[in-house]
Amino acid sequence: MIGYFVNYSHSDVSSILASINTEKNLLLSGKYKDISCVDCSEQFSDLMREAENSNNERLANAIFVVNEYKRLFCLIGEYYHLLDLREYEKSWDMLQNCFDTLRFVSRFCKDLYDLPEIERNLKSYEELYPFKLFFSPEYIISKSHCSLCGASMQNISCPHRKGELYWGKLAVEIVDEIKELQAVSLVEHPDNKRLVAKDADDKRPPEEKFKLLDYFLDLRISKAAIYDKKIYSVRNEIYKGVGRNEMCPCGSGEKYKNCCEKGFSRIEISNVRQMNLFYFEC
Amino acid sequence: MFSLEYGETITNIDEYIDVKKLPQNAKDKVDVSEILVLPRKYSDEEYYYAQETIDFVKFCREHDDKHLIDILDNEDIMVRSLHSSDIWLPVIWISQNILLPLVTGLISSYIYDKIKGRGKETTTVDVTIQINDKKKGINKSIHYKGDAKTFKDTFDKIDINKLK
Numbered sequence: 001m002i003g004y005f006v007n008y009s010h011s012d013v014s015s016i017l018a019s020i021n022t023e024k025n026l027l028l029s030g031k032y033k034d035i036s037c038v039d040c041s042e043q044f045s046d047l048m049r050e051a052e053n054s055n056n057e058r059l060a061n062a063i064f065v066v067n068e069y070k071r072l073f074c075l076i077g078e079y080y081h082l083l084d085l086r087e088y089e090k091s092w093d094m095l096q097n098c099f100d101t102l103r104f105v106s107r108f109c110k111d112l113y114d115l116p117e118i119e120r121n122l123k124s125y126e127e128l129y130p131f132k133l134f135f136s137p138e139y140i141i142s143k144s145h146c147s148l149c150g151a152s153m154q155n156i157s158c159p160h161r162k163g164e165l166y167w168g169k170l171a172v173e174i175v176d177e178i179k180e181l182q183a184v185s186l187v188e189h190p191d192n193k194r195l196v197a198k199d200a201d202d203k204r205p206p207e208e209k210f211k212l213l214d215y216f217l218d219l220r221i222s223k224a225a226i227y228d229k230k231i232y233s234v235r236n237e238i239y240k241g242v243g244r245n246e247m248c249p250c251g252s253g254e255k256y257k258n259c260c261e262k263g264f265s266r267i268e269i270s271n272v273r274q275m276n277l278f279y280f281e282c
Numbered sequence: 283m284f285s286l287e288y289g290e291t292i293t294n295i296d297e298y299i300d301v302k303k304l305p306q307n308a309k310d311k312v313d314v315s316e317i318l319v320l321p322r323k324y325s326d327e328e329y330y331y332a333q334e335t336i337d338f339v340k341f342c343r344e345h346d347d348k349h350l351i352d353i354l355d356n357e358d359i360m361v362r363s364l365h366s367s368d369i370w371l372p373v374i375w376i377s378q379n380i381l382l383p384l385v386t387g388l389i390s391s392y393i394y395d396k397i398k399g400r401g402k403e404t405t406t407v408d409v410t411i412q413i414n415d416k417k418k419g420i421n422k423s424i425h426y427k428g429d430a431k432t433f434k435d436t437f438d439k440i441d442i443n444k445l446k
Contacts, residue, residue, distance in 0.1 A: 107399030119401045140330060141361045153336060154358035161337050161344075179360065182326075189404075191367045 001108045002069065005062040006280060012047050016066065017280035019043070023073040024277045028224050032077035041067070048168060060168030065108045072101045076118070080223040083125075088210040092129055096193050098122055108165075114278040120226055121275050127231075128213040128267075135195040136187040143177035212265050219269065227272040235263040284428020286436060292410050292423045293320040293373050295354070298329055308354055316381055317342065317351040320373040320412065321359070330362035331355075332372040332408075334392075341395070342388050349384065369396055369430060371409035373423075379415045386411075386437040393430045405430040 005013065026035050044063050051060040075098045082091035099122060106115045144153045148166055151158035153173045160171035186197055207214045212231070221227065238249045239260060248259035295312055298304075298321065311318060319339055321329040335353065342351045353359070364370055371392075376385055389409060397405050407430045412423045424440070426433060 103399045103401075105399070106401065110398065116401065136364070136366050138362070138364050141363050143358065144361075152358055154361065155356070156336060156339050156343075156353060159340075161340050182362075187366055189367050189406075 001062045001065045002112060004058060005066045008047075008059060008062070010047055010050065012043065014282040016043055016047075016070070017282040020066075020070050020073065021279050021282070023070065023077070024279065027073055027077055027080075028222075028274055028277065030222065030224075032080045032223070035074050035077035051168065057167050061108075061165040064165055064168045064170065065105060068101055069105045069109070069112075072098065072105055072118070075101055076122075079122075079125075083213075083217060083223060086206065086214070086217065088129075088206050088213060092131065092196070093194055095122060095125060095129075099126075099193075107163075112278055114276065117226060117275045117277065121224060124227070124229065125213070128210075128216050130209060130212070131193070131196045131198075133186050133188065133197040134190040134193055135197060136185045136190040136192075137181060137195075138183045138185065139181045140179040141175055141177070142179040144173050144175045147172040147174055212267065215265075216267055219267075221269060221272060222274060224275045225272050226275055228270045230268040230270075231265050232268065233263040234266050235260075239263075284426060284432055284436060286428075287425045289423050289425065291414065291421050292412055292425075293322050293329075293375070295320065295375070295414075298354070302329070302355075304355065308356060311352050311354060314350060315352045316349045316377050317385060318375040318377075319351075319353045320375050321354070322373050322410070324362070329360070331359045333361060333363050333370040334396075335359065335361065335372040338371055338392055341392050345391060346384070346388060349381070367400075367403070368406040368408065369393060371407065373410045373412050375412045375414060377414065377416075379413050379418060379420055382411065382413065382437075382440070386434065390434040390437075393433055397430050407433055409433075 006017065023035050026032055044067055047063050048060060051057070051063065075094065079091060079094045079098055082094055102115065102118055102122065105112075106119075109115065141154070145151065146153050146158045146160050148160050148169055148171050149158055153162070160166055162171055162173050164171050202209065239256070242249060242256050244255070244257040244261060246256050248254050248256045250260050252259050299308055319331070319335055321331045323329050331353075336359075339351060339353050362370075371389065374385055374389070376382060389407075393405075393407055397403075406428060408425075408427045410423055410425045413420050415421075426436065428436075
């Protein structure tokens with residue numbers, strides 16, 4: 001779909017592609033704070049008008065996808081910036097925003113070779129968070145409607161399929177009524193990873209809760225890097241010979257088995273290189 | 283990893299039509315449709331349709347205009363949403379066992395469409411195909427739960443003539 005946009009003859013096309021190239025440059029050079037995450041719809045409005053006037057749905061849909069592709073780099077820039085600020089909780093939600101946009105763009109542009117690179121970079125970060133279990137609600141939907149035509153999405157009268165593009169707009173199901181919330185399960189692969197299972201009594205400071213990510217950021221590797229990593233557990237000398245039921249030498253007041261027995265995680269990084277991003281000719 | 287289970291009929295269509303007091307045209311659908319999407323009874327004794335039901339029927343109609351594909355209910359359905367990243371497909375009833383390759387092809391295309399863009403993530407599919415072939419006296423169901431990527435290969439190995 002991006003290929004169709006790139007080859008479309010219109011003066012705005014090359015300026016949009018040049019702005020995406022600029023965003024990529026800023027991301028790789030560490031100047032991600034300069035990527036202005038503004039609504040890009042103004043840049044696309046002329047093209048969208050042309051799509052409507054020439055009855056070209058393919059162009060309208062391509063505009064939507066390119067807009068999302070451009071937005072992806074803004075979101076990644078915001079994510080890297082939150083990591084710089086060590087805003088771990090907020091950064092998790094932003095990381096999930098990046099994944100949502102990445103999945104959407106990848107669905108329509110399977111040939112762009114930088115998308116798997118971006119996925120690899122973001123996945124590496126995701127693995128450093130302590131979140132491994134998520135809440136997933138199970139419920140009965142009794143009423144919903146289509147974001148495009150307003151018809152019920154509980155029968156086949158609406159012509160739109162969820163997640164598909166129609167005239168440059170995404171069809172979304174808007175749930176109006178939930179008959180019953182049946183259960184909330186703990187799962188490893190939810191649709192929405194923002195519903196994180198956390199210990200409400202965990203009063204540790206963020207650098208403790210997000211120890212692995214914090215340690216990784218101290219290594220000062222470029223945010224846009226691709227690398228191989230090995231996570232391993234180490235134990236301090238002071239724990240040698242400590243019995244499992246003895247008080248922990250760290251002074252937490254907990255038994256050793258409930259505290260530092262597992263040691264702490266460290267990361268070994270190798271084969272570091274920058275993400276290989278695709279640049280448009282314009 | 284996947285599991286493939288053969289069993290008896292999952293959804294009794296006549297019972298559902300009686301319980302829900304569906305109108306005559308719902309009964310007619312059973313006679314004329316070749317592929318019909320059904321709800322299933324859950325542990326609370328209620329019938330619900332699976333999460334992907336409506337999209338799946340629309341997809342099938344977009345990709346196959348030679349066969350009669352429908353959903354048993356005419357009105358708004360109750361959908362059980364599990365909100366996981368897995369693909370929950372409905373009970374898919376077929377009127378003849380020879381339609382099995384066609385249905386598995388449609389399911390496979392639908393899965394491919396759904397997992398596009400998910401990269402290396404593993405996605406699980408849950409689907410039941412119910413065969414009620416009156417001519418051959420076949421009343422069977424095949425339930426698949428497992429990796430979305432192995433669905434097609436698994437069903438390609440099924441010999442439809444051995445489904446008795």
